[in-house]
Amino acid sequence: MLKIKKLLKNKWVNIVIKVTLSLVLLLILFYGSIYYGMWGEVPSIKSLETLKQSQATEVLDTNNDLIGKFYVFDRQSITYKDFPEHLIKALISTEDIRFYDHDGVDNKSLARVFFKTILLSNDASGGGSTITLQLAKNLFGRKDLGFLSIVVNKIMESIVATRIEKVYSKEEILTLYLNTVPFPDNTYGIESASKKFFNTHTKDLSISQAATLIGSLKANTYYNPRVNPERALARRNVVIRQMEKYGHLNADDALIISKVPLVLEYRSYDPNQGLAPYFRAEIKRQLDTILQLDEFRKPNGDTYNIFHDGLKIYTTLDNTLQKYAETAMTKHMTALQKQYEKAYGNNAPWLKNKDAYKAAKIRLIAYKKLKEEGLTEIEIEAELNKKRDVELFSWNKTEIKQLSTLDSLEHYLKFLNAGMISLDPTSGAIKAYVGGIDYRFFQYDHVSQSKRQVGSTFKPIVYTAALENGIKPCTYFPIKSITYTDVENWTPTNAGGNYDNDLNYSLEYALSNSINTIAVKVLYETGIPEVINQAKLMGINSNIEAVPSIALGSSNLSVLELAKAYTSFVNESTPSTPVFITKIEDKDGNLIASFDDLNPKKQTEKAFSDTTRQVMLEFMKATVNSGTSQRLRSQYNFTNDLAGKTGTTQDNKDGWFVAIMPNLVTITWVGNDNQQIGFSNTSIGQGANSALPIFANYLEQLNQDSKYASLVSAKFETPSNEVLESLICEPSKKDGFFERLFGNKKDTKEFNEEKPKRGIFSWFRKRKND
Structure with a gap:
């Protein structure tokens, strides 16, 4: 005791004690300042009880398979029961053995x-x-x-x-941790990581897969299995050894698993990549509107946030059909692009100093900005020729090159684009949706957003109106060319130059072989107002100008709009409204909105009679069997029940194909985004060559998949005896002697009718049908 007292009297001991006590007090005060929030609020127990974490909104297909997500952090929450036991053991063995x-x-x-x-x-x-x-x-x-x-x-x-x-509880902590921990590629939570790297649910992860993902937690960039597979494999094996060390794996199993190769099935859910990006973008556009409506808000009146609230969006899309559609488009467009460029050679309109290139240049945002700044043409050209690293789209592979703005313009002006939709004509459910060739580089949607001239795909609407207005299926029209003096002497022409003055064709032959001169005559015989009204009844809402050229497809319509109109031919004469979303749920599975809430009331009024429907289907079957779409039989050897219509527009700028099956309507479009640039010739640009093969590639895959056997083997309805009898006539006939001598009275009546006085049709004079 005396020694202690003596020691305490020592000057240096006192200093050490005082310094130590001061440091302890300082540490206590420092800790207290943190504890009581002087360095920032520390979450209280109460706030921890109501943890809210941002969750990704999931977009699901018709089979509830994930096709994409909307997120700030790519996170999907699951429950403890969804974690396989070996996942928990891998985590604890590696990250916290005393957990x-x-x-x-x-x-x-x-x-x-x-x-x-x-x-x-x-x-x-x-x-x-x-x-x-x-x-x-x-x-x-x-x-x-x-x-x-x-x-x-x-x-x-x-x-x-x-x-x-x-x-x-410990289980709840593990659940929170595995739902929030960051994995590689900006992925949060084990479920998102499982889907992204292995295309499987967490509950189905193998030991090797679980160990790979747990191993990446140490440094999720360094051990990213996509970017650094060798490092990820080595780290996985470290996790396996840890599991063996702590008794969660026996030595033999650990050795076997450590020799399993690392195989990824990577799926990107980035908005610009992955499956159906155009469809997902359209879903987002619709959600932005739907979720603002009062009836679809949270119970407290707040608006749902698709990036944070973990909604589930159930859609009509079929994952498999979408894959087939994208594969079909890619296969055909890769080959067609080569054809397209080769046909133009050194005369391509997208090359520098060509008219289309010059016009596109002055539409550039960069050009307009420099012009506003007062730069001369020479100075603007110099600025636009400055090179930088640019990632370029190519059908072979994307690549980074040193290019200027003008180089990029020339590169992208040459590309053909495409749009495709496939839907159930009865329900309107969209099964496949391809809005373009690559969403990363071409974000303009050619299904919902783009409107292009539809060419001869409008003719079935004209013929439908004709039948509805009393023209009989076996009515004959002369093929001869007529000059319409009241529309700037417009003279519709036919491909191949067939204008035999004595030859007349039936409606079926004229439509199936897409004869322009007769389509215009049928329009006049029916009446332009009646044709426009027929289009409206079939669900077309875009403006259709009351002019004769609509018979040849001068109207601008979207792929989606045209698809709606064509569903009426296999939906009891009633157009189906295209359906994207079937229902929306919150993160807890509570219903926010259903199909009936989200979609317009189904049209019940028939657009035309059942008799007309059956006749038109026979006309369009003939198009496939012996008309402009016959390559589906002769080249692709399809035996499915098919009807269809090709379409090609002025100067071969748009190629179309409509395919009708009993339970599926599919439309494909191909063209250049720049409407000044068409195909160099009709043989390449006609719808039968530019658009039809996409459908053919698609159907080929469907025919080989037993899952869709009932879809592809479905049969059209059998026409009534009345319809079959009305179609009994020769496809063509020659005028008799007296008709040749005195003229065709019907022709005289037809072309003396009052016609609109328009002055915009001179550009149609060289129009060729498909």
Whole structure:
């Protein structure tokens, strides 16, 4: 006791004691300042009880398979029962072996780290962080507090970790952790990572797959299995050894698993990549409108946020049909692009100094901006010729090149684009949707947004109106060319120059062989107002100008709109409204909206009679069997029940094909985004060559998939005896002697009718049918 008193009287001992006590007090005050929020709010136990985490909204196909997500952080939450046992064992063996023994902060591990790592410089001692500490960091992030950041944040995390342990069970902590932890490629949560890297649900992960994902947590860029597969494989095997070390795997199993190759089935859910990006973009556009409506808000009146609220969007799309559609488009467009460029050669309109190139240049945003700044043409040209690294689209592969703005313009002006939709004509359910050739580089949607001239695909509407207005299927019209003096002497022409003055064709032959001169005569005989009204009844809402050229497809319509009109031919004469979304649920599975809430009331009024429907189907079957679409039989050898119509527009700028099956309507379009540029010749640009093969590639895949056997083997309805009898006539006939001598009275009546006085049709004079 005397020694202690004497020691305390020692000057230096007193200094050490005072300094130590001061440091302890300072540390207590420092800890207290953090605890009580002087460095920023520390989540309370109450706030931890109501944790809200941003969750990705999932877009699901008709089979509830994931096709995409909307997110800030790519996260999908699942429950503890969805975690396979080996996943939990891999996590605890690698990240926190004493997880079940500590209260959020593992003091033994911290002591080990302090003595071995700091004092003995032994890097093999491991880390002192626990799963709960990591969860605290994942949930609330770290603040930038200057040079004290690491210390303050670590203390904050330890406080939060102990509070988390008081609020949640160990199972709940593991669930929170695995739903929020960051994996490679900006992916949050084990379910999102499982789907992205292995295209499987968490509950179905193998030991090797689970170990790979858990291994990436140490450094999710360095051990990214997509970018660094060798490092990821080595790290996976470290996890396997840890599981063996702690008794979760026997030595034999560990050895076998460590020899399993790392095989990914990577699926990107990035909005610009992956399956059906154009469809997902359209879904987002619709959600932006739907979720603003009062009836679809949260119970408290707030608007749902698709990037945070973890909604489930159930759609009509069929994942498999979508894959087939995208594959069909890619296969054909790759080959067609080569044909297209070869046909133009050195005369391509997209090359510098060509009219189309010059016109496109002055439409550039960069050009307009420089012009506004007062630069001369020479100065603008110099600026636009400055080179930089640019990622370029190519059908072979994307590549980065040193190019100027004008180089990029020339590169992209040459590309053909495409649109395709496939839908159930009865329900309107969209089964496949291809809005363009690559969403990363061409984000303009050619199904819903783009409107192009539809060419001869409008003719079935003209013929439908004709039948509805009393013209009989076996009515004959002369093929001879007529000049319409009241529309700038417009003279419709036919491909091949067939204008035999004595030859007349039936409606079926004229439509199936897409004869322009007769289509215009049928229009006049029926009446332009009647044809426009027929189009409206079939669901077309775009403006259709009351001019004779509509018979040849001068109207601008979208692929989606045209598809709606054609559904009426296999939906009891009633057009089906295209359906994208069937229902929307919140993250807990509560219904927000259903199909009946989201879609217009189904049209019940027939657009035309059942007799007309049956006749028109026979006409369009003939198009496939012996008309402009006959290559489906002769070249592709399809035996399916098919009807269809090709379409080609002025100067071969648009190629179309409409395919009708009993339970599926498909439309394909091909053309250049720049409407000044068409195909160099009709043989390449006609719809039968530019658009039809996409459908053919698509149907080929459907025919080979037994899952769709009933779809592709479906049969059209049998026409009534009345319809069959009305079609009994020769496809053509010659005028008799007296008709040749005195003229065709019907012709005289037909072309003396009052016609609109328009002056915009001179450009149609060279129009060729498909």
